[in-house]
Amino acid sequence: MISRLAAFAVFALLALGFAAPAAANSAGPLVSPQWLFEHQKDADVVVLDIRSAIDGGGEKAYLEAHIPGSVHTDYDKGAWRVMRNNVPFMLPSVPELDALIGDLGIDETTQVVVVPAGVSPTDFGSAARVYWTLKIAGVPNVSILDGGVAGWKAAGLPLKSGREEPSPKIFNATIDKSMLAEVGDVEQILTSHNATLIDARPPAFYAGKEKTPQVAAYGHIPGALDVDSASFYDDATNRLKSKAELATITARIPRDKPAVSYCNTGHWAATDWFVLHELLGYKNMRLFDGSMAAWAADPKRPIESTRTKWDDLKKRLGMGS
Amino acid sequence: MSTATAAVPAARNRFVADRLFLSLAVMATAILLALVLLDGQPASAGLILGGFALGIAFFKFEFSYTASWRRFLTKGEAGGLIGGLIAIAIAAVAVVPVAALFPNYGGAIAPLGPSLIIGAFTFGIGMQLAGGCGSGTLYTAGAGSGRMLVALAFFVVGSVFGSLSLPAFLALGGVDPILASDYLGPWGGLVATLASLALAAFVIALVAKKRGANFKPSRAYVAGGVIIGLLLIAVFAAGGHPWSVTFGYTVWGAKIARTFGVDFSNAAFWKWPGPQHALTDSVLTDTSSLTDFGMLLGAMAAAAEAKPFASGAWPPAKSLLAAVVGGLVMGWGARLGFGCNIGAFVGGVASGSLHGWVWFGCALAGCFIGIRLRPLFGLSRE
Amino acid sequence: MRKVYIVVVLAGLALVVFQHLSSASTGRAVSPEDFAGACAPCGAPCPSKK
Numbered sequence: 247m248i249s250r251l252a253a254f255a256v257f258a259l260l261a262l263g264f265a266a267p268a269a270a271n272s273a274g275p276l277v278s279p280q281w282l283f284e285h286q287k288d289a290d291v292v293v294l295d296i297r298s299a300i301d302g303g304g305e306k307a308y309l310e311a312h313i314p315g316s317v318h319t320d321y322d323k324g325a326w327r328v329m330r331n332n333v334p335f336m337l338p339s340v341p342e343l344d345a346l347i348g349d350l351g352i353d354e355t356t357q358v359v360v361v362p363a364g365v366s367p368t369d370f371g372s373a374a375r376v377y378w379t380l381k382i383a384g385v386p387n388v389s390i391l392d393g394g395v396a397g398w399k400a401a402g403l404p405l406k407s408g409r410e411e412p413s414p415k416i417f418n419a420t421i422d423k424s425m426l427a428e429v430g431d432v433e434q435i436l437t438s439h440n441a442t443l444i445d446a447r448p449p450a451f452y453a454g455k456e457k458t459p460q461v462a463a464y465g466h467i468p469g470a471l472d473v474d475s476a477s478f479y480d481d482a483t484n485r486l487k488s489k490a491e492l493a494t495i496t497a498r499i500p501r502d503k504p505a506v507s508y509c510n511t512g513h514w515a516a517t518d519w520f521v522l523h524e525l526l527g528y529k530n531m532r533l534f535d536g537s538m539a540a541w542a543a544d545p546k547r548p549i550e551s552t553r554t555k556w557d558d559l560k561k562r563l564g565m566g567s
Numbered sequence: 568m569s570t571a572t573a574a575v576p577a578a579r580n581r582f583v584a585d586r587l588f589l590s591l592a593v594m595a596t597a598i599l600l601a602l603v604l605l606d607g608q609p610a611s612a613g614l615i616l617g618g619f620a621l622g623i624a625f626f627k628f629e630f631s632y633t634a635s636w637r638r639f640l641t642k643g644e645a646g647g648l649i650g651g652l653i654a655i656a657i658a659a660v661a662v663v664p665v666a667a668l669f670p671n672y673g674g675a676i677a678p679l680g681p682s683l684i685i686g687a688f689t690f691g692i693g694m695q696l697a698g699g700c701g702s703g704t705l706y707t708a709g710a711g712s713g714r715m716l717v718a719l720a721f722f723v724v725g726s727v728f729g730s731l732s733l734p735a736f737l738a739l740g741g742v743d744p745i746l747a748s749d750y751l752g753p754w755g756g757l758v759a760t761l762a763s764l765a766l767a768a769f770v771i772a773l774v775a776k777k778r779g780a781n782f783k784p785s786r787a788y789v790a791g792g793v794i795i796g797l798l799l800i801a802v803f804a805a806g807g808h809p810w811s812v813t814f815g816y817t818v819w820g821a822k823i824a825r826t827f828g829v830d831f832s833n834a835a836f837w838k839w840p841g842p843q844h845a846l847t848d849s850v851l852t853d854t855s856s857l858t859d860f861g862m863l864l865g866a867m868a869a870a871a872e873a874k875p876f877a878s879g880a881w882p883p884a885k886s887l888l889a890a891v892v893g894g895l896v897m898g899w900g901a902r903l904g905f906g907c908n909i910g911a912f913v914g915g916v917a918s919g920s921l922h923g924w925v926w927f928g929c930a931l932a933g934c935f936i937g938i939r940l941r942p943l944f945g946l947s948r949e
Numbered sequence: 950m951r952k953v954y955i956v957v958v959l960a961g962l963a964l965v966v967f968q969h970l971s972s973a974s975t976g977r978a979v980s981p982e983d984f985a986g987a988c989a990p991c992g993a994p995c996p997s998k999k
Binding site: 555558559562 | 602605606849
């Protein structure tokens with residue numbers, strides 16, 4: 247009697263265990279080429295090829311060869327990031343997102359698969375930023391194709407040429423503010439120290455030895471940890487490293503504190519956000535999309551760096567950056 | 568003289584210039600100018616050049632506050648003292664109104680209290696022992712006096728101690744600065760300042776007459792006063808505040824002490840925003856240091872052009888001791904008194920701040936004592 | 950004495966250049982008076998503020 251009850255209980259638990267994931271994002275944040283091959287014809291799947299000038303591809307590369315069933319959207323030129331209040335590369339507004347997402351045939355029921363070129367960590371960042379944009383706008387089921395187009399090709403799977411058009415839908419975006427940090431939020435963190443700031447840029451940018459034109463000053467936000475987004479990426483396989491390796495790399499980031507990732511313009515930081523929030527389960531994690539471009543715009547905001555006047559001199563003499 | 572020398576044509580014996588030190592001074596100045604210009608700071612270049620010109624002017628005109636005050640106290644001879652006032656009057660014409668009217672410009676102000684009085688008095692003692700004050704030590708050291716180089720070194724040391732003492736002396740109390748333009752407006756303040764200078768000159772001349780001494784400034788003091796007055800305006804324009812000498816010394820001393828492990832993190836003075844930044848930032852971003860460097864090098868260039876540089880012998884030990892003691896005492900006194908003869912007296916009076924005259928009176932009293940102490944070190948009273 | 954001066958000038962110059970180049974990259978030259986609220990050229994606070 248007891249053993250039958252126990253067996254039933256175990257069976258019920260197992261059934262629940264299998265059923266529960268089906269209700270959530272059943273594909274997970276990362277999908278393999280194999281998974282996509284099996285599901286590409288599913289009715290709710292929309293595959294987005296996001297290649298742009300950033301990966302050296304763009305629409306031309308899409309037209310030459312793309313994953314069958316995928317539609318193209320240019321990450322760089324396709325309105326995924328807009329200029330707002332003189333800060334470039336920001337999250338678009340709600341009406342802009344309605345049009346951008348809906349026109350690609352995506353709504354809340356869609357399972358989106360974001361496909362980068364699969365050639366570099368920065369290219370992966372494009373996918374992470376698109377992923378974040380979709381999620382924050384209210385598309386719950388989003389995945390990135392691990393390895394991108396290059397990974398699909400390496401798996402020996404077929405490609406198609408020409409253009410495929412999306413079937414537009416009506417989409418009503420709602421911004422999930424819990425995933426977004428603004429300048430005011432970061433200012434508050436600096437005084438209250440109640441969150442971890444994560445700088446997703448390579449060490450040279452963090453230290454203030456290098457700078458991009460969009461950012462007015464050298465250095466990082468005081469107190470930020472340097473967690474280079476490229477450190478999550480395995481250049482040999484053009485995929486993210488294993489979860490175990492990712493966990494080791496991020497071990498120094500406290501789990502019990504909220505976190506905010508930033509970079510120059512919110513691109514590399516999207517990778518950090520993706521890894522920490524989506525893969526490693528950091529619950530309270532936001533992306534500061536304005537990043538250093540927004541932060542450094544006001545000379546009164548504090549910035550830390552180890553840049554010296556010798557660095558300045560080298561730059562003046564054309565010997566440095 | 569050997570017969571060999573007598574046979575040499577006269578032209579070869581004529582001194583042209585001490586090329587080594589002239590080029591050293593020019594090269595060092597060029598390097599400093601290059602660094603600040605490459606740093607995008609033309610105003611800093613202006614301060615170095617202004618200081619350089621002041622070094623030349625002080626050297627050429629032998630514009631000594633210390634010696635002229637000593638002559639006034641011992642003999643009543645007031646020419647030099649009054650000549651020094653000319654420079655202040657010319658500077659005041661720019662400083663008083665501009666500091667009142669333009670937000671980026673400020674005068675030299677200081678609270679009135681025990682710190683000012685004790686500091687100025689102590690400085691007065693020191694300047695007569697050392698044989699030079701703020702400007703005097705700088706231009707004579709730059710011009711090749713080893714004795715004044717020693718005084719300068721200990722001026723720097725004394726300044727660090729002064730920085731540590733100042734907050735305690737400030738705590739003894741005092742009154743907020745009294746600035747003429749605050750009460751009389753920019754132009755009323757200027758009139759009051761010039762009137763105070765005229766009154767001082769009149770009283771000083773009266774004392775000179777009573778003692779049967781001269782009170783007319785020599786040509787050198789008049790020309791020097793005018794040129795230095797104009798240079799004061801240039802330095803004020805470039806730096807945004809009147810010429811300051813001793814703050815630079817304080818910064819150098821503290822930076823050197825820090826490299827030897829001295830920790831200033833608990834010193835109140837070094838937690839005030841100005842000193843705090845000066846301690847951590849480059850010395851070439853400190854206005855006072857920039858003019859100091861310029862003046863040292865300008866005096867060096869002028870001296871090297873005029874005669875063989877640093878060709879004198881070292882003075883006797885007692886004299887050097889006076890330089891050491893004088894330097895230490897001036898360094899300490901300048902911090903408490905909010906500057907030296909340049910920063911507190913010239914700067915203060917040229918700004919229309921009452922503390923300038925208080926500093927003058929107390930320093931003159933200190934000079935009286937310092938002069939009396941000179942024989943202890945084998946120095947003459949004259 | 951000349952030798953002392955040469956050493957002092959060259960060493961002093963080297964020191965100034967070295968500390969300048971290793972200092973933090975910042976903006977314009979400042980004086981302590983740039984920091985508002987000061988009551989003296991060195992940045993001392995006013996007696997009335999106590």
